[in-house]
Amino acid sequence: MIKGEELFADSKLEWMRDENVRPYVFVRPENRILEPGRLHRRLDWFPHPVIYKNPLEMDQVAFADRILHLETKAFGPSGMAMPRWVFYDCAVVPGFVAGFAARTSALPDDVKAALGADGSVEWTPLSLFIIIPTMSRDGEWVAHNLCSVNSILPKVRQYYGIGFISKAFGLWYANVRACCGMTQWTSPSVKLHSNYGDFEVLTAYTPVHSYARTVTYRLIVDAESWQGFFTKQDRKGFHDRYAPAGFDVNRVDDDSLIAFQRRLEADEGPFFLDPKEARLKALDAPLKIYRLK
């Protein structure tokens, strides 16, 4: 069993043991997962009772407003804030939102102000992870959105690890085996997304997206490796299974991204990232590309 106890005893992760912080799932009743955690049952990170909210209930709009307030503040600077109708049509109805929420009355005033907290709502979301099932025959999901309060709080108020743990919670909760997603190459989220299991690059240059420097990825979830995000050690067995493919990707150079994309389109892959390297390198540093041995 992979217990969270020892990991969450670290003072930076103490918030995971705070009774005023709980995981939430904002999901319509028909989409509720029947046996949360069944697939990743060796992981014991989430013993907390889950707060459920039903987006089809009119009175839950206040909770939805707080999710969207956080999302708009987190993504506003990159010009990718989600329109409200996209949240409803493309996220809430087909999938669900998961994350952590704090008891509003227990939040410091400056955090309440940053979150635009509504004193009449018992729980205020601190993070959100949206995941949607896809048409894939393999039961693949798509990670549509991830953001955390850390991106809008000063360091002293941050909930260290909440972005990583929120996605971990969603993957664990919904028994996700495989999941694709998309992000921009220099986003801090690359550090997170590459640390949930084998991380395959599906597109390196994506002009059909609003931002061509978007990476589309597939990850095969390995919950037993998740603590590596915090220990920053080599992923167990990574170098036994993968070898350098003989080239790097320069994340801030279109020519490099396009050359990588051409290799993918010529079926030279599959290609993968080393989670430790993505975790530790500067956001604009080149990354070594790997292939299966």
Ligand SMILES: CC(C)(COP(=O)(O)OP(=O)(O)OC[C@H]1O[C@@H](n2cnc3c(N)ncnc32)[C@H](O)[C@@H]1OP(=O)(O)O)[C@@H](O)C(=O)NCCC(=O)NCCS
């Ligand atoms: C990207 C995001 C989800 C990360 O969540 P988070 O809660 O800040 O990150 P966590 O606390 O889980 O992870 C902590 C690690 O990530 C690193 N990190 C987080 N933001 C970073 C940044 N802007 N630059 C560099 N590293 C960053 C931290 O330094 C820390 O690493 P360390 O242990 O080496 O110090 C969050 O910053 C965010 O909401 N950003 C705005 C929205 C966004 O871009 N989302 C991603 C779209 S896919």
